[in-house]
Amino acid sequence: MPVGSFYGYATGIVGLRLFPNPQFDAAAAARWDPARYYNDPTYYYSKELVRPYRVGMSCAFCHVGPDPTRPPADPEHPKWENLNNSVGAQYFWVDRIFDWKADPGSYVYQMFHTSRPGSLDTSLVSTDNINNPRTMNAIYNLGPRLEQATRFGKETLGPGSDNNKQLNDYVPPGDPLTKFFVPPNTVYSPRVLKDGSDSVGALGALNRVYLNIHFNALVGGKTVTPIEIATARKNSSYWEATEAQTVNLARFFLRAATPHKLSAAPDGAKYFNNGNANDTAYVARVNNGKVIFADNCARCHSSKLPAPDSPKQIMEAQGCAGPNYLKCWDEYWQWTMSDEFKTKMRAIVIAPDFLDNNYLSAEHRVPVTLLQTNACSPLATNTTFLRRLTKIYPPWDQ
Numbered sequence: 001m002p003v004g005s006f007y008g009y010a011t012g013i014v015g016l017r018l019f020p021n022p023q024f025d026a027a028a029a030a031r032w033d034p035a036r037y038y039n040d041p042t043y044y045y046s047k048e049l050v051r052p053y054r055v056g057m058s059c060a061f062c063h064v065g066p067d068p069t070r071p072p073a074d075p076e077h078p079k080w081e082n083l084n085n086s087v088g089a090q091y092f093w094v095d096r097i098f099d100w101k102a103d104p105g106s107y108v109y110q111m112f113h114t115s116r117p118g119s120l121d122t123s124l125v126s127t128d129n130i131n132n133p134r135t136m137n138a139i140y141n142l143g144p145r146l147e148q149a150t151r152f153g154k155e156t157l158g159p160g161s162d163n164n165k166q167l168n169d170y171v172p173p174g175d176p177l178t179k180f181f182v183p184p185n186t187v188y189s190p191r192v193l194k195d196g197s198d199s200v201g202a203l204g205a206l207n208r209v210y211l212n213i214h215f216n217a218l219v220g221g222k223t224v225t226p227i228e229i230a231t232a233r234k235n236s237s238y239w240e241a242t243e244a245q246t247v248n249l250a251r252f253f254l255r256a257a258t259p260h261k262l263s264a265a266p267d268g269a270k271y272f273n274n275g276n277a278n279d280t281a282y283v284a285r286v287n288n289g290k291v292i293f294a295d296n297c298a299r300c301h302s303s304k305l306p307a308p309d310s311p312k313q314i315m316e317a318q319g320c321a322g323p324n325y326l327k328c329w330d331e332y333w334q335w336t337m338s339d340e341f342k343t344k345m346r347a348i349v350i351a352p353d354f355l356d357n358n359y360l361s362a363e364h365r366v367p368v369t370l371l372q373t374n375a376c377s378p379l380a381t382n383t384t385f386l387r388r389l390t391k392i393y394p395p396w397d398q
Contacts, residue, residue: 008056014083015061018053028052059209059249062120062136065089069264086257088138090118141303141359142257146202148303148363149188150179154318155199157185163229164204170247177250188318190363206246211239287350294349299336300366303359306344308335320365329367 008017024032028050036043043049066072067084095102095112102109115121118136157164166181180188181201189205192198198205211227232239262268269275273282298305307315312335313328314320320328335341348354 014064015058017056019056021052021054023050024052060085062089062092065091068260086139087260089136092136093117094120139253139257140259142253144303144357144359145190148359149190152319152363153188153190155187155189157187157200160228161200164200165243166201166203167247202250203246206249207242210242290349291346294345295342298345298349300362300364301360303362304348305362306341306348309340
């Protein structure tokens, strides 16, 4: 298999692939001893050792997990059908994987050990000294999420960012996927990362994943210089291979990213009022919960929202962005506390199809001053670093 092949060899581990190491020359082959590699620490820890393969990591390594609606008959012997690509790695122990021979006295162990299963500090690779474990995202209802982008995700690309490939470059005119980009530089993008920095279009959001950790994580030691898209496209077959395949990855997510409902799990019905979900008192409590959700939660946690009687900037401008951001947001927030909004929202929530194709998020830029949550993620140096690294992100005021 030639160097630079798209897919490599199987490793026996979901999400990891083996690729030929171009540095494995005749001299390295003469020194290679697979028996010592597995049994002799002085051999496999040697920094001079050249291995025959490089390990490539795909999305699946962090995003495939046990399917909650199809558990294995024998937990010790699961099968392929018991795994799912959308659920996220809820049982992914970061410290056991990346620091397998743990030394409790080391900084690396202490940092990784704080991350619980299914969480990871995605800004750790920029050595910003912020310990900020967050979820490994499940990928659900991508279609409805993209629809939200057309309502609230309008972005204007700046220089460098407009070098990103867009879905329009790969799908025929008239395809539904063309509506997320309007030449020359307008995209409609969901807020993928928690700091919203993936607002460059769906393909740019996917492509940057393979590039943004190409530096010495944790230890540093080398000056990091920008990697421009035009340069990567000219000089890297790996970048070209990534760009060529991400449109299919996007199509896959659109088709496969369906939610796992408790009602679909084995014996799931018994968790709804002990299997008596039609009990009158139980139905009344559920409906009361729907009203509470409509009045207090849906303004940020529903992708089905009412149309206002009078124009609202967040609707007219397709999202609050730019220098008038807070004025736009405050107008929307005040409206959501009105009788008009609550009356319309209750009718939407109570409707039997409310949860159908509902992403359960409005994709708004909610001010951290309102949420009063941990600001480290949106303010982490990782955001500034990635913008400088790849030059594929729009300016802050866009």
